[in-house]
Each structure stands twice: as structure tokens, then as C-alpha cells.
Amino acid sequence: MLLASGIGITPFIGYLETLARSGGSVPEVVLHHGSRNSTSHAFRNRTSELRDLIRQLRVHTHYSRPEPHDVLGRDHHHFGRISAADVDARLIERRARFYLCGPEDMLSDITIGLVDRGVPRFDIFAEKFHVAPQRVDVPDSAQATVRFTRANRQVTWRKEDGTLLQLAEREGIRLPSGCRLGQCESCAITVLDGQVAHLVTCPEDLADDQCLTCQAMPMTDVTLDA
Ligand code: FES
Structure with missing residues (x-):
């Protein structure tokens, strides 16, 4: 299970590229990717190409603020942000491993939700993405x-x-x-x-x-x- 928010999908794209190139056995992979809408959907085209290349890959797209032209069922599968509730219970029963990448709030919310649903903490691997701060000079008296x-x-x-x-x-x-x-x-x-x-x-x-x-x-x- 890969759960990514925004550009948190970046490391997963690398993983999927490797799977697409490997001629050997490929595990079943389910990707949930959250974005604001189609205009900020990182790696949108490549994700769909990889889905076509990797038979064992299923992709769920979540838009939190879809554009008027974003059609549910065509451009995205879910409305709102990703949550632990989106995970198929059968995958939890089968002891899937969970890889999360995104901002801290998303990681902690999903981790808490997965643990509540019975996922052992040691089956959850999370990576927070950081944004480099830009210096803004604001005088103290501003x-x-x-x-x-x-x-x-x-x-x-x-x-x-x-x-x-x-x-x-x-x-x-x-x-x-x-x-x-x-x-x-x-x-x-x-x-x-x-x-x-x-x-x-x-x-x-x-x-x-x-x-x-x-x-x-x-x-x-x-x-x-x-
Ligand atoms: S960009 Fe995510 S809350 Fe501001």
C-alpha cells in the first residue's frame, strides 16, 4: 500500500519505475494519491502510464478541491483527502505493508487511523517531505x-x-x-x-x-x- 499526498508521490514513482522495468515477479501494489485537483496533480500522466504498464498496480486518485471540469469517476476516484478509512479491509487482513509520504499531519492522521484499524505499527513506514524555507525580511515593527x-x-x-x-x-x-x-x-x-x-x-x-x-x-x- 502506497499512500502519498502531493509531491509525496515522488519516491513512489521511482519504485514503480523499477517495477515497470523489472521482468521478474512484481508484488500487488495499491497506490492512493491525494492532490488538490487535476491542475496540481503531480506525475498525473506518468502514474497513468505506469498503471498501464504494471498489471498488479491499482491506483486511487483523491482530489480535495476538484476543478469544475474534474469529473468524479473519470479524473479522480474519491473526493476529499486520503484517510485510513480508504484502505480496503481485505488488504489489512492480508497484512499489507503501508508506505506513507506526505506532510506531517497526513502521516500522523493516517498512521493513527491504520493502527485503530488493526495495522501493526511496524507494518507502517512513513517519510515526511520537507519544504525549504525562503527568507522573508520583515522588520519587527511591520x-x-x-x-x-x-x-x-x-x-x-x-x-x-x-x-x-x-x-x-x-x-x-x-x-x-x-x-x-x-x-x-x-x-x-x-x-x-x-x-x-x-x-x-x-x-x-x-x-x-x-x-x-x-x-x-x-x-x-x-x-x-x-
Ligand atoms: S499549501 Fe497546503 S495548507 Fe497551504
Whole structure:
């Protein structure tokens, strides 16, 4: 069982490439891969090619925020994030081994869920992916006004408030979020006015007027579509 979130699929692609090349016996492999939607679905084409090449491979795709053109049953098999509940009980009974790769929250949630379902901890192998932080120079005295248009709120941000997501949570304003590492894009929202800086390098497909609130800090007063 391979369970991956976002670019956490990278090491599994290497493994599947090896299986595809090996002429010998190949184990039964089930891959669950979670992405935001088809536009941020890493290795989408290669995964489907590998599925065609490896007879013993089954692939389940999960989208947490499908695009309007993403069709359930065609572009993805499941709506939402991967959870331990997605694992076929028959595989647990057969003592499958579980390999997880993704952000820390995902690893711990799935590990707890699998153990609850009877999987021995020593059958679970997890690797966390890290994102290199980018240096953002923000003076200690920095201050900005942040407007959340949908929540109809205007609040003052200071450096110690951290990211826009942390600020919103402090203020009781609910914003979407997922990995909190700048990878899953679940927290992407539109910046209607003003400038922000990100603590990590943003995904290439992030639109110019969007920010990842889990990584963004205001550089000027900002107005958010949130
Ligand atoms: S919560 Fe995943 S990128 Fe922000």
C-alpha cells in the first residue's frame, strides 16, 4: 500500500519505475494519491502510464478541491483527502505493508487511523517531505491592515501574528487549509489588493493573484477574497 499526498508521490514513482522495468515477479501494489485537483496533480500522466504498464498496480486518485471540469469517476476516484478509512479491509487482513509520504499531519492522521484499524505499527513506514524555507525580511515593527471581504472583517497584522492563515485563526475567521507546508494549495485564496510575500517557493501553477495563506505574510495592507 502506497499512500502519498502531493509531491509525496515522488519516491513512489521511482519504485514503480523499477517495477515497470523489472521482468521478474512484481508484488500487488495499491497506490492512493491525494492532490488538490487535476491542475496540481503531480506525475498525473506518468502514474497513468505506469498503471498501464504494471498489471498488479491499482491506483486511487483523491482530489480535495476538484476543478469544475474534474469529473468524479473519470479524473479522480474519491473526493476529499486520503484517510485510513480508504484502505480496503481485505488488504489489512492480508497484512499489507503501508508506505506513507506526505506532510506531517497526513502521516500522523493516517498512521493513527491504520493502527485503530488493526495495522501493526511496524507494518507502517512513513517519510515526511520537507519544504525549504525562503527568507522573508520583515522588520519587527511591520504592521498591516488585512481585510477579509467575505467575513466582512478588517484586522491589524503584526509580525508576531505570522502567516495570514495564523492571523485568521487567531481572529476566529475560518479559512481552508491542508498541509500547511505550501504544497497542497488547499489554502490558496485570491488577493484582491495589496502585496504579500511567501515563506516558501510557490507552486508554479499558482495564479498571480493568489496566495497560499499558510505561507503568506502581508507586505502592504491587503484585501483578501476570504
Ligand atoms: S495548507 Fe497546503 S499549501 Fe497551504
